[in-house]
Amino acid sequence: MTAHPAIAGIPLVLGGNVFGWTAQGDEGFAVLDAFYEAGGRMIDTADVYSAWIPGHKGGESETYLGQWLDSRGVRKDMRIHTKTGMLGGKELYEPDRVLKSLDASLDRLRCDSVDLYYAHRDYDELPIADIVAAFDGAVRSGKVASLGASNFNAERLGEALAVADATGAEPFTALQNEYNLVARAAYGAELQQLCVSRGIPMLPFFGLASGYLTGKYRTEEDFAKSSRGGRARELSGDNGPAVLDAMDAVADETGASHAAIALAWLVRQPGIPAPIASARTVAQLEELLAFTRLELSDAQLARLGAAAG
Template structure:
């Protein structure tokens, strides 16, 4: 188990991403994945209030509602850790104090819980003074509606400014960062975010850990991704560099008897500052490879081989997309 930053949140080394709930997985499938994740030792589930407003006919909050309907039938809420995010729901855009408070209360209502264990600012809002946002998140902690604060998609400079303001205002500081990071998108995370996380003692829970499914190994060419829900996001990785990473994942996986997805997640966990990667599963079959990746330990030679293979492919620069806010 791993502690998230300077907190008492002790988590299984894989976080289950909830962006598939109500999008690529219906309610019954989502419940099956959630139950299987917990049955195998999983503890933290990550979602956001905006999931999945990009789907035609959806308005946001679908993932939280499905998570709430699953939680309602269980008596182990105290053993589970729920993370969600503010700022992307169409009705509560941005991070003004009013939006943050309303978004948190709406999320609590959709999930049927009293407290959010880890509440992220989903992305920076330059239209609002950062001090206002910092105070709003601090108020949620002090009111008992939120236990801990996290930041997602924030630049290192803005993270530093948030930390400075937290100390200046005397409010709880963030304990976690949720950056975009994987074998084919290694920067700017490694150059700019990782050193900050280490220096400040922040937990790191990277999203898009499998690069929209590219690192799962199910696509070996761009043609394989045609018609897939995430085809537009996967297509950018079908370069000679990206395919070299896939080849190495398959080579190592074949030797170890593991799926490429498991190897990709184990590589992320080999990074000392990474607390746990976030990955999602459309069904229970996909979940098995994720859980294996949470337990697999790569040797130094395998880590070095993946580092070398991804040196070129890992330079893909991430462009924000609603569907990829969590893996």
């Protein structure tokens, strides 16, 4: 797969959903500093982060990241990925609304441009040509280097690429869908083949299944201990216990954490150069970064994949 201009540094995209929410103040800046010092160069955020919190309206993550970028003077080194499409309905993909959302994100990020701008979801009631044209306008504004699609299926992404090919519009050149050891439907064989054949990197979210794949959630008591427990239960799937059993064995063999194993498995899957994962503390970040030093054997990869079903 050829290099994508929005991909750089170590093979981890730092998830921005926690910044301005559970990662704030000096503690959040410490995470970002440590990521940068470790060679991290990609940060993923969205205009909707963190509108789900009472009193928040969205944009909190971008605002916080903009403060860090400005205070550290590292914008030229970083690849900033952000998204639009969740703070409303299909009207967000009208050409003028895309540009308005982009400008608002840039103001919060304190940037003149972003390296990767995603359509955060598909609105299948819209003709795909309309979505392609609207995001093409974002690139033509000179404020976006490349485009990505998030939560698109193989059929709609394929249609979008065909429209771009036919019209000369800027194509989607990256994909961000859910994918991990216990949830693989959103990046199935057809979509994998499309991405690999077109050289489209897939940067998966929920790489740790909201913490389930850290191995910390195994019983109902575990799920009840944390606010994330309910989400981890939802994402664990029917095959969750079998996957954790296989991960336990690999952890015994390698000495690696479950989080490192989950992420190391991801980067060995077709079309995936880097997963997205979040860290609220420097200790959590260090646990994530361990995967970059872990090389799973073919046999271990096969056992993990078989457990996933």
